[in-house]
Amino acid sequence: MSVSLKISGVSKVFDKNVALNNVDLQIQAGEFVCLLGPSGCGKSTLLRLIAGLDRPSEGKIYINDRDVTNLPPSRRNFGIMFQSYALFPNLSAFENVAYGLRNKKMKSKDIQERVDRLFEMIKLTSAKDRLPSQMSGGEQQRVALARALATEPDFLLLDEPLSALDAKVRISLRKEICNIQKELNLTTIMVTHDQDEALTMADRIVVMNKAVVMQEGTPEEIYEHPENPFVADFIGSINFIDKEKSKVYDLGNYERVAIRPEKIEITRNPSDNVLRGRITDIEFRGFYDRVSVQVSHVLYGDMVLYVDVPFQTAKEMKFRVGENVYVNLPKEELLCFESA
Numbered sequence: 283m284s285v286s287l288k289i290s291g292v293s294k295v296f297d298k299n300v301a302l303n304n305v306d307l308q309i310q311a312g313e314f315v316c317l318l319g320p321s322g323c324g325k326s327t328l329l330r331l332i333a334g335l336d337r338p339s340e341g342k343i344y345i346n347d348r349d350v351t352n353l354p355p356s357r358r359n360f361g362i363m364f365q366s367y368a369l370f371p372n373l374s375a376f377e378n379v380a381y382g383l384r385n386k387k388m389k390s391k392d393i394q395e396r397v398d399r400l401f402e403m404i405k406l407t408s409a410k411d412r413l414p415s416q417m418s419g420g421e422q423q424r425v426a427l428a429r430a431l432a433t434e435p436d437f438l439l440l441d442e443p444l445s446a447l448d449a450k451v452r453i454s455l456r457k458e459i460c461n462i463q464k465e466l467n468l469t470t471i472m473v474t475h476d477q478d479e480a481l482t483m484a485d486r487i488v489v490m491n492k493a494v495v496m497q498e499g500t501p502e503e504i505y506e507h508p509e510n511p512f513v514a515d516f517i518g519s520i521n522f523i524d525k526e527k528s529k530v531y532d533l534g535n536y537e538r539v540a541i542r543p544e545k546i547e548i549t550r551n552p553s554d555n556v557l558r559g560r561i562t563d564i565e566f567r568g569f570y571d572r573v574s575v576q577v578s579h580v581l582y583g584d585m586v587l588y589v590d591v592p593f594q595t596a597k598e599m600k601f602r603v604g605e606n607v608y609v610n611l612p613k614e615e616l617l618c619f620e621s622a
């Protein structure tokens with residue numbers, strides 16, 4: 283069974299340090315939610331409160347509308363997986379996964395069946411009898427996932443589960459975790475500070491900063507319609523244009539506009555609505571080039587805009603550092619913020 287979770291007015295204060303400030307959050311049954319934010323924003327604290335490893339200073343936590351705020355972890359029925367694999371070093375992979383089931387006094391035959399099924403799920407059947415020290419980091423983390431799922435939890439908590447792994451393994455494990463999560467329709471909350479991870483894995487992202495939720499939404503909503511400069515800046519790259527610099531655009535009541543580097547067009551043809559500039563730097567970034575353009579509009583003052591030019595366009599246009607170009611900031615791509 284998959285459950286819904288509700289965090290209602292939750293605060294957590296350590297001495298005088300406010301780790302969470304009046305956080306509200308609803309998570310639907312079967313949903314994959316990522317808590318994303320910079321170091322110290324409170325995401326691990328929130329995960330610990332949901333697990334019952336710590337108690338909120340204020341507010342309530344509900345599982346399927348049942349108040350569990352004062353229930354111990356053992357009565358919340360979740361699986362958990364940490365950054366460090368935390369496997370028992372002296373037990374085989376199989377016994378690591380079976381551990382919780384033996385504790386529950388499940389029959390040997392049933393344990394065998396369930397653990398075998400889990401090893402099929404994580405595609406590691408051949409490594410069942412190995413010790414953790416005989417497995418790669420990625421394999422150990424898959425065993426940790428199987429262990430978290432063994433007791434058929436109602437929801438899954440993942441605390442930076444991929445951050446200790448190298449880039450390739452991380453990307454393949456992202457997919458595997460998502461597939462398993464969807465197959466089991468298991469409500470899942472993952473803490474990460476890696477925006478790519480959140481964007482590729484989550485049904486919904488909760489962006490946090492300084493103990494509060496800054497915005498929540500689908501990856502597309504968060505990327506395309508950030509509600510404030512913090513979210514715009516934290517997820518993806520962004521150029522900010524502040525009011526005092528922007529005499530070209532009438533910002534009305536807005537204090538700032540912003541535009542993502544891939545939304546700016548760079549050309550050699552002057553036309554309406556383009557700004558003149560000079561290329562000061564070109565960085566090769568694989569499938570795109572990041573071109574820095576010093577905009578030299580009299581009214582603009584000095585401002586560098588970053589423009590991401592897709593690989594193919596960059597190849598055809600052959601931009602050079604020092605060259606004069608024009609940049610177009612399409613009006614419909616501008617993000618407007620009332621305050622900085």
Ligand SMILES: Nc1ncnc2c1ncn2[C@@H]1O[C@H](COP(=O)(O)OP(=O)(O)OP(=O)(O)O)[C@@H](O)[C@H]1O
Binds near residue numbers: 296297301323326328
């Ligand atoms: N047990 C504790 N005692 C005192 N302060 C704590 C404790 N746990 C967390 N904090 C503080 O609460 C704030 C939030 O910490 P938390 O670990 O939740 O952040 P985080 O977003 O998970 O950061 P990171 O990504 O670095 O793990 C920080 O200022 C931290 O120092």
